[in-house]
Structures are given as structure tokens and as C-alpha cells.
Amino acid sequence: MTEHFINGKRIEDLEIIISSEQIQSRVREMAALISNDYRGKRPLLIGVLKGAVIFLSDLIRSLTIPLEIDFIAVSSYGNSTASSGVVRILKDLEQSIQGKDVLIVEDIVDTGLTLNYLVDNLGSRQPKSLKVVTLLDKPDRRKVVFEPDYCGFAIPDRFVIGYGLDYGEDFRQLADLRALDE
Ligand code: IMP
Ligand code: MG
Numbered sequence: 001m002t003e004h005f006i007n008g009k010r011i012e013d014l015e016i017i018i019s020s021e022q023i024q025s026r027v028r029e030m031a032a033l034i035s036n037d038y039r040g041k042r043p044l045l046i047g048v049l050k051g052a053v054i055f056l057s058d059l060i061r062s063l064t065i066p067l068e069i070d071f072i073a074v075s076s077y078g079n080s081t082a083s084s085g086v087v088r089i090l091k092d093l094e095q096s097i098q099g100k101d102v103l104i105v106e107d108i109v110d111t112g113l114t115l116n117y118l119v120d121n122l123g124s125r126q127p128k129s130l131k132v133v134t135l136l137d138k139p140d141r142r143k144v145v146f147e148p149d150y151c152g153f154a155i156p157d158r159f160v161i162g163y164g165l166d167y168g169e170d171f172r173q174l175a176d177l178r179a180l181d182e
Contacts, residue, residue: 007170014178018153024058026152028132034103034150042066043101048118048163049073049091050172051107054136055152059105066090070094076114084129087117102127107164108136112146117156119146134170136160136177 162174
């Protein structure tokens with residue numbers, strides 16, 4: 001096998017936290033649960049750019065209900081791994097969400113600041129319902145009380161990359177979730 005380097009790191013040396021197969025199987029389970037909960041509805045799934053793009057793409061292909069998608073981009077971290085606590089909308093939705101069943105799709109809940117802000121902000125736009133699905137949760141890192149409605153995996157307090165998650169915009173394309181220990 002050819003060695004695979006990104007940003008000076010040999011990918012094969014980074015510990016796999018959750019394999020691609022585990023992710024795929026859990027995403028299908030979550031999709032079944034969500035399809036059941038939203039039966040008869042046509043939810044608007046809002047992907048939080050950019051980290052949630054891959055999760056959202058896999059999730060919607062396993063959903064069996066009609067749906068729409070849109071995207072929002074927020075910034076709380078810049079290019080560092082430490083949270084500044086400041087959340088800013090970089091790209092807003094293309095449409096009104098008034099009267100819609102909205103499901104926010106996020107890659108990971110860490111301090112909870114981003115989703116706390118998003119639920120507040122989108123909640124004030126009069127959706128019919130508002131829920132959150134996250135692939136990953138690091139409950140040990142919370143700075144504010146926040147519970148996602150659907151969660152794929154709770155993980156320990158380690159910095160993870162792959163499956164959409166980045167470090168300085170690198171590593172998003174990895175199929176497995178790996179730990180980047182510094
Ligand atoms: P929170 O506002 O602290 O909950 O941070 C949420 C955002 O921080 C996520 O959407 C990610 O973009 C980023 N983040 C938090 N932990 C990690 C990680 O382990 N790897 C990559 N990005 C992370
Ligand atoms: Mg994110």
C-alpha cells in the first residue's frame with residue numbers, strides 16, 4: 001500500500017477512533033430513527049458548514065422521507081483547536097424557516113457554544129419544530145448545557161479528524177475518524 005501523507009502526517013499512524021464501517025452502520029440506524037420520527041413530514045435539514053457536509057450527504061441518502069436541505073456557516077474557532085466562545089454567522093440560509101420542521105445537522109458538539117447559539121438564533125425565526133442531530137458528542141468539554149436530540153457517538157476528549165472534520169482545513173476527506181494528538 002502506498003504511504004498516505006497529509007500535512008506531514010502519515011495517515012496510517014493516526015489512531016482510528018471510529019472506522020468508516022462503524023460510521024456507515026450508525027448513520028443508517030440514525031436515519032431509520034429520524035425517518036420514523038418525521039413520518040408524514042418534510043423536514044428542512046440544515047447542514048453546518050463545512051464539517052457536517054459528509055455526514056449530511058450520507059444521512060440524507062438513508063432517509064426515507066421527503067426533505068429539503070440548506071446550509072449555514074458559522075465561525076467560532078478560526079483555524080485553532082481552542083474555542084474562542086464567539087459565534088458568528090458567515091453564510092446564512094437561503095430561505096425563511098418559518099413554519100418548517102427544522103433539523104440542524106452538525107458534525108460534533110464540543111463546548112456546545114455553536115449549537116447553543118444556532119438553536120437560539122434559528123429558534124427565533126419561528127420554525128414549527130427545531131431539533132439537532134450530531135454525529136459526535138464530546139460531553140466532557142461542555143461550557144454550556146446542551147443536549148442534541150440525536151447523537152451518533154459520544155467520544156472522549158480528544159481532537160478528531162476525518163469524515164468532514166478538519167484540522168486547519170486538512171484531513172476532511174479521510175473515511176475513518178482518527179485522533180490527532182499534539
Ligand atoms: P463547539 O461550539 O465548541 O461545540 O464546537 C463545535 C465545532 O468545533 C464543531 O462544529 C467543529 O467544527 C469544531 N470541533 C470541535 N471539536 C473538534 C474536533 O475534535 N475535531 C475537529 N473539529 C472540532
Ligand atoms: Mg462544525
